[in-house]
Amino acid sequence: NAGVTQTPKFRILKIGQSMTLQCTQDMNHNYMYWYRQDPGMGLKLIYYSVGAGITDKGEVPNGYNVSRSTTEDFPLRLELAAPSQTSVYFCASSFGGYTEAFFGQGTRLTVV
Amino acid sequence: AQRVTQPEKLLSVFKGAPVELKCNYSYSGSPELFWYVQYSRQRLQLLLRHISRESIKGFTADLNKGETSFHLKKPFAQEEDSAMYYCALSDTGNQFYFGTGTSLTVIP
Numbered sequence: 504n505a506g507v508t509q510t511p512k513f514r515i516l517k518i519g520q521s522m523t524l525q526c527t528q529d530m531n532h533n534y535m536y537w538y539r540q541d542p543g544m545g546l547k548l549i550y551y552s553v554g555a556g557i558t559d560k561g562e563v564p565n566g567y568n569v570s571r572s573t574t575e576d577f578p579l580r581l582e583l584a585a586p587s588q589t590s591v592y593f594c595a596s597s598f599g600g601y602t603e604a605f606f607g608q609g610t611r612l613t614v615v
Numbered sequence: 616a617q618r619v620t621q622p623e624k625l626l627s628v629f630k631g632a633p634v635e636l637k638c639n640y641s642y643s644g645s646p647e648l649f650w651y652v653q654y655s656r657q658r659l660q661l662l663l664r665h666i667s668r669e670s671i672k673g674f675t676a677d678l679n680k681g682e683t684s685f686h687l688k689k690p691f692a693q694e695e696d697s698a699m700y701y702c703a704l705s706d707t708g709n710q711f712y713f714g715t716g717t718s719l720t721v722i723p
Contacts, residue, residue, distance in 0.1 A: 543715060545713045545715035546701065548711070593659065597711075601647040603649070604711055608657075609658065
Protein backbone atom coordinates (compact mmCIF):
# COMPACT_ATOMS: atom_id res chain seq x y z
CA ASN A 504 0.00 0.00 0.00
CA ALA A 505 1.87 3.07 -1.26
CA GLY A 506 -0.20 5.80 0.45
CA VAL A 507 1.06 9.25 -0.56
CA THR A 508 4.01 9.33 -2.92
CA GLN A 509 6.06 12.44 -3.69
CA THR A 510 8.72 12.92 -6.31
CA PRO A 511 11.49 13.99 -6.41
CA LYS A 512 12.96 13.62 -2.92
CA PHE A 513 15.65 16.21 -3.50
CA ARG A 514 16.12 18.98 -6.04
CA ILE A 515 18.38 21.94 -6.57
CA LEU A 516 17.05 24.73 -8.75
CA LYS A 517 18.62 27.89 -10.04
CA ILE A 518 16.84 31.18 -9.53
CA GLY A 519 14.21 31.67 -12.20
CA GLN A 520 13.89 28.02 -13.14
CA SER A 521 10.60 26.17 -13.02
CA MET A 522 9.67 22.75 -11.76
CA THR A 523 6.76 20.57 -10.76
CA LEU A 524 6.60 18.59 -7.55
CA GLN A 525 4.56 15.48 -8.09
CA CYS A 526 2.16 13.99 -5.56
CA THR A 527 -0.07 10.98 -5.96
CA GLN A 528 -2.19 9.01 -3.51
CA ASP A 529 -3.87 5.63 -3.87
CA MET A 530 -6.35 5.87 -0.99
CA ASN A 531 -9.15 7.51 -2.97
CA HIS A 532 -9.01 10.56 -0.72
CA ASN A 533 -10.91 13.62 -1.82
CA TYR A 534 -8.79 16.10 0.13
CA MET A 535 -5.20 16.84 -0.77
CA TYR A 536 -2.79 19.44 0.59
CA TRP A 537 0.59 20.97 -0.04
CA TYR A 538 2.64 22.27 2.87
CA ARG A 539 6.05 23.79 3.21
CA GLN A 540 8.15 23.25 6.29
CA ASP A 541 10.68 25.91 7.20
CA PRO A 542 13.00 25.59 10.21
CA GLY A 543 11.32 26.85 13.35
CA MET A 544 8.17 27.78 11.44
CA GLY A 545 6.20 24.55 11.42
CA LEU A 546 4.09 23.61 8.43
CA LYS A 547 2.42 26.25 6.32
CA LEU A 548 -0.40 25.39 3.95
CA ILE A 549 0.29 26.42 0.35
CA TYR A 550 -2.73 25.06 -1.52
CA TYR A 551 -5.38 22.47 -0.95
CA SER A 552 -8.03 20.64 -2.93
CA VAL A 553 -11.33 19.13 -1.82
CA GLY A 554 -11.82 17.14 -4.99
CA ALA A 555 -10.91 16.81 -8.64
CA GLY A 556 -11.21 20.14 -10.40
CA ILE A 557 -11.37 22.14 -7.15
CA THR A 558 -8.40 23.93 -5.62
CA ASP A 559 -8.01 26.76 -3.15
CA LYS A 560 -5.26 28.89 -1.66
CA GLY A 561 -3.81 28.28 1.75
CA GLU A 562 -1.69 30.58 3.90
CA VAL A 563 1.31 31.00 1.59
CA PRO A 564 0.24 30.50 -2.06
CA ASN A 565 2.36 33.18 -3.74
CA GLY A 566 4.82 31.79 -6.25
CA TYR A 567 3.01 28.46 -6.59
CA ASN A 568 0.27 26.93 -8.69
CA VAL A 569 -1.61 23.67 -8.47
CA SER A 570 -4.03 21.59 -10.48
CA ARG A 571 -6.25 18.64 -9.64
CA SER A 572 -7.36 16.88 -12.80
CA THR A 573 -7.76 13.49 -11.10
CA THR A 574 -8.52 12.30 -7.58
CA GLU A 575 -5.09 10.68 -7.34
CA ASP A 576 -2.76 13.48 -8.44
CA PHE A 577 -2.07 16.94 -7.05
CA PRO A 578 1.07 18.48 -8.60
CA LEU A 579 2.60 21.70 -7.29
CA ARG A 580 4.17 24.04 -9.81
CA LEU A 581 6.91 26.59 -9.13
CA GLU A 582 7.11 28.94 -12.09
CA LEU A 583 10.04 31.25 -11.24
CA ALA A 584 12.03 29.78 -8.42
CA ALA A 585 13.30 32.17 -5.76
CA PRO A 586 15.65 31.57 -2.81
CA SER A 587 12.69 32.16 -0.46
CA GLN A 588 11.19 28.94 -1.80
CA THR A 589 14.01 26.87 -0.38
CA SER A 590 12.15 24.54 1.95
CA VAL A 591 10.89 21.04 2.53
CA TYR A 592 7.59 20.40 0.81
CA PHE A 593 5.04 17.90 2.02
CA CYS A 594 2.00 16.60 0.25
CA ALA A 595 -0.83 15.10 2.28
CA SER A 596 -4.27 13.64 1.73
CA SER A 597 -7.31 12.83 3.81
CA PHE A 598 -10.90 11.67 3.45
CA GLY A 599 -12.06 15.05 4.61
CA GLY A 600 -13.49 16.74 7.62
CA TYR A 601 -11.93 15.82 10.94
CA THR A 602 -10.09 12.82 9.53
CA GLU A 603 -6.44 11.88 9.68
CA ALA A 604 -4.07 13.35 7.10
CA PHE A 605 -1.53 11.03 5.52
CA PHE A 606 1.76 12.55 4.46
CA GLY A 607 4.29 11.91 1.76
CA GLN A 608 8.00 11.63 2.53
CA GLY A 609 8.71 15.18 1.52
CA THR A 610 10.74 16.98 -1.14
CA ARG A 611 13.78 18.97 -0.08
CA LEU A 612 14.13 21.88 -2.49
CA THR A 613 17.06 24.26 -2.61
CA VAL A 614 17.01 27.35 -4.82
CA VAL A 615 20.43 28.87 -5.50
CA ALA B 616 -4.03 34.49 13.01
CA GLN B 617 -2.08 31.76 14.75
CA ARG B 618 -4.53 28.98 15.45
CA VAL B 619 -2.14 26.53 17.07
CA THR B 620 0.64 27.49 19.46
CA GLN B 621 3.37 25.23 20.71
CA PRO B 622 5.42 27.38 23.10
CA GLU B 623 8.41 25.05 23.39
CA LYS B 624 10.65 24.59 20.36
CA LEU B 625 13.01 22.29 22.23
CA LEU B 626 12.33 19.99 25.16
CA SER B 627 14.76 17.62 26.85
CA VAL B 628 13.86 15.07 29.49
CA PHE B 629 15.63 12.12 31.03
CA LYS B 630 14.58 8.60 30.25
CA GLY B 631 11.87 7.48 32.63
CA ALA B 632 10.81 11.02 33.49
CA PRO B 633 7.34 12.35 32.70
CA VAL B 634 6.99 14.49 29.62
CA GLU B 635 4.43 17.07 28.63
CA LEU B 636 4.35 18.86 25.30
CA LYS B 637 2.14 21.91 25.36
CA CYS B 638 -0.37 22.93 22.72
CA ASN B 639 -2.85 25.78 22.83
CA TYR B 640 -5.31 26.61 20.12
CA SER B 641 -7.50 29.44 19.00
CA TYR B 642 -10.78 28.56 17.35
CA SER B 643 -14.33 29.62 18.02
CA GLY B 644 -16.08 26.47 16.85
CA SER B 645 -15.55 22.82 17.68
CA PRO B 646 -12.24 21.82 16.18
CA GLU B 647 -10.70 18.42 15.94
CA LEU B 648 -7.24 18.26 17.49
CA PHE B 649 -4.40 15.97 16.52
CA TRP B 650 -0.84 15.21 17.48
CA TYR B 651 1.52 14.23 14.69
CA VAL B 652 5.03 12.90 15.14
CA GLN B 653 8.01 12.98 12.81
CA TYR B 654 10.84 10.62 13.65
CA SER B 655 14.26 11.24 12.17
CA ARG B 656 14.22 10.80 8.38
CA GLN B 657 10.61 9.67 8.36
CA ARG B 658 7.38 11.23 7.21
CA LEU B 659 4.89 12.84 9.54
CA GLN B 660 2.45 10.36 10.97
CA LEU B 661 -0.54 10.58 13.21
CA LEU B 662 0.18 9.90 16.87
CA LEU B 663 -3.27 10.44 18.26
CA ARG B 664 -6.42 12.45 17.82
CA HIS B 665 -8.86 13.86 20.29
CA ILE B 666 -12.00 12.23 18.97
CA SER B 667 -10.70 8.69 19.30
CA ARG B 668 -9.47 9.15 22.89
CA GLU B 669 -6.78 6.55 22.34
CA SER B 670 -3.47 6.09 24.08
CA ILE B 671 -0.74 5.51 21.53
CA LYS B 672 2.76 4.46 22.58
CA GLY B 673 1.87 5.52 26.11
CA PHE B 674 0.95 9.07 25.07
CA THR B 675 -2.34 10.69 25.95
CA ALA B 676 -3.81 14.10 25.29
CA ASP B 677 -6.82 15.72 26.87
CA LEU B 678 -8.79 18.47 25.26
CA ASN B 679 -9.43 21.28 27.72
CA LYS B 680 -11.94 23.60 26.10
CA GLY B 681 -11.81 26.08 28.96
CA GLU B 682 -8.07 26.57 28.58
CA THR B 683 -8.17 25.82 24.84
CA SER B 684 -5.35 23.37 25.30
CA PHE B 685 -4.48 19.90 24.03
CA HIS B 686 -1.28 18.99 25.83
CA LEU B 687 0.47 15.71 25.07
CA LYS B 688 1.62 13.66 28.03
CA LYS B 689 3.52 10.51 28.77
CA PRO B 690 4.34 9.32 32.29
CA PHE B 691 7.68 7.67 31.47
CA ALA B 692 9.68 8.90 28.50
CA GLN B 693 11.63 6.42 26.39
CA GLU B 694 14.62 7.08 24.13
CA GLU B 695 12.57 6.11 21.07
CA ASP B 696 10.22 8.99 21.84
CA SER B 697 12.85 11.45 20.63
CA ALA B 698 11.24 13.13 17.63
CA MET B 699 9.53 16.26 16.37
CA TYR B 700 5.95 16.64 17.58
CA TYR B 701 3.32 18.78 15.90
CA CYS B 702 -0.04 19.74 17.28
CA ALA B 703 -2.67 20.28 14.59
CA LEU B 704 -6.19 21.58 14.36
CA SER B 705 -8.79 20.75 11.74
CA ASP B 706 -11.62 23.22 11.35
CA THR B 707 -14.80 22.61 9.40
CA GLY B 708 -12.90 20.12 7.36
CA ASN B 709 -11.03 21.89 4.64
CA GLN B 710 -7.76 22.73 6.32
CA PHE B 711 -5.31 21.55 8.88
CA TYR B 712 -3.41 24.14 10.91
CA PHE B 713 -0.13 23.04 12.41
CA GLY B 714 1.88 24.45 15.26
CA THR B 715 5.56 25.21 14.92
CA GLY B 716 6.52 21.91 16.48
CA THR B 717 8.43 20.78 19.56
CA SER B 718 11.63 18.82 19.23
CA LEU B 719 11.74 16.28 22.05
CA THR B 720 15.02 14.73 23.12
CA VAL B 721 15.01 11.93 25.65
CA ILE B 722 18.36 11.71 27.41
CA PRO B 723 19.49 8.17 28.27
